[in-house]
Amino acid sequence: MIHTGGRALNAVLALPHRGRGPFGVVVFVHGDGPIDATHDTFYRPMWEAFAQAGYALLSWNKPGVGGSAGNWLDQSMADRAAETADAIAWARTRPDLDGRRVGLWGASQAGWVLPKVAATTPGIRFVIAVSPAINWLRQGRYNTLAELADRGAPPAERDAALARREAALAVLRRGGTYADYRAAVPSDRAMTADRWHFISRNWASDATSDLRAAGARGVPTLLVLAGHDRNVDVAETETVYRRELPPSSLQVEHYAQADHGLADLDVIRSETRAFLTAVFAPRSLFTPGYLDSLRTFTGRFNP
Numbered sequence: 001m002i003h004t005g006g007r008a009l010n011a012v013l014a015l016p017h018r019g020r021g022p023f024g025v026v027v028f029v030h031g032d033g034p035i036d037a038t039h040d041t042f043y044r045p046m047w048e049a050f051a052q053a054g055y056a057l058l059s060w061n062k063p064g065v066g067g068s069a070g071n072w073l074d075q076s077m078a079d080r081a082a083e084t085a086d087a088i089a090w091a092r093t094r095p096d097l098d099g100r101r102v103g104l105w106g107a108s109q110a111g112w113v114l115p116k117v118a119a120t121t122p123g124i125r126f127v128i129a130v131s132p133a134i135n136w137l138r139q140g141r142y143n144t145l146a147e148l149a150d151r152g153a154p155p156a157e158r159d160a161a162l163a164r165r166e167a168a169l170a171v172l173r174r175g176g177t178y179a180d181y182r183a184a185v186p187s188d189r190a191m192t193a194d195r196w197h198f199i200s201r202n203w204a205s206d207a208t209s210d211l212r213a214a215g216a217r218g219v220p221t222l223l224v225l226a227g228h229d230r231n232v233d234v235a236e237t238e239t240v241y242r243r244e245l246p247p248s249s250l251q252v253e254h255y256a257q258a259d260h261g262l263a264d265l266d267v268i269r270s271e272t273r274a275f276l277t278a279v280f281a282p283r284s285l286f287t288p289g290y291l292d293s294l295r296t297f298t299g300r301f302n303p
Contacts, residue, residue, distance in 0.1 A: 007068070014051070026055050027102065028057065029110040032109040035065065037061050055298055073197060076202055130262060131229055131262070148161060211241065215244050222297045223237070227257060230259075238252060257287055263285050264287040264288065
């Protein structure tokens with residue numbers, strides 16, 4: 001159990017089965033959605049890779065998920081960064097963990113959290129950023145257009161989706177309410193009130209300045225990008241990371257046959273194959289080479 005911001009969050013601390021502590025620890029920062037500590041076991045192959053490099057893993061159920069107090073839809077990206085900093089402070093009180101070797105792993109929406117933590121929390125040893133976005137608005141537009149293109153949507157559907165998006169943004173820019181949004185976007189695809197509240201707190205998020213501040217600290221960073229990412233414009237992400245972080249501290253890995261979550265496209269294209277792989281060979285869900293890169297990168301920071 002981790003206490004942060006007056007809330008108790010159910011957490012998992014997994015220690016390596018081999019080796020002697022104190023162990024370095026990788027703190028997991030979730031992406032979007034109601035995610036539990038293991039992401040429905042999706043994280044476990046990554047945990048095994050980190051454990052092979054001698055690292056413990058710390059993860060927790062988001063607020064409102066799996067017995068954790070609160071509601072993750074009430075959080076801003078700054079709230080999420082503060083939550084992560086509190087978890088790191090907790091980890092540093094434990095004698096079985098090495099507080100000098102605290103790293104961060106995060107995916108997708110964590111792209112707005114990781115740089116904040118790296119820029120403001122002393123002693124972060126490394127960051128692993130998987131499929132992170134830079135700008136909330138540009139990311140949303142990219143995702144909308146990419147999904148429409150994948151479906152082969154006709155121009156009229158594309159134009160209607162962009163019009164709904166612009167109408168919602170106009171309400172956000174003037175600080176409108178959920179009722180204002182529903183009046184402006186009368187659609188059966190409208191988001192819930194909780195989701196509107198979440199978006200209204202975060203729609204102006206941009207990682208650039210936090211990346212620059214983290215870069216000034218020289219925090220070693222592994223940027224992992226997928227060749228078939230329909231959520232994030234990986235070209236923009238790589239451009240900004242290379243511009244804001246010193247070349248000596250940045251390592252970029254591309255995986256051409258991976259989706260946004262670094263799953264292997266050859267596996268997940270078949271629902272049956274994806275299910276059987278998840279049950280009997282979960283490591284094989286991930287695109288080849290990704291898990292090895294996690295182990296190799298973190299192994300650089302062992303004593």
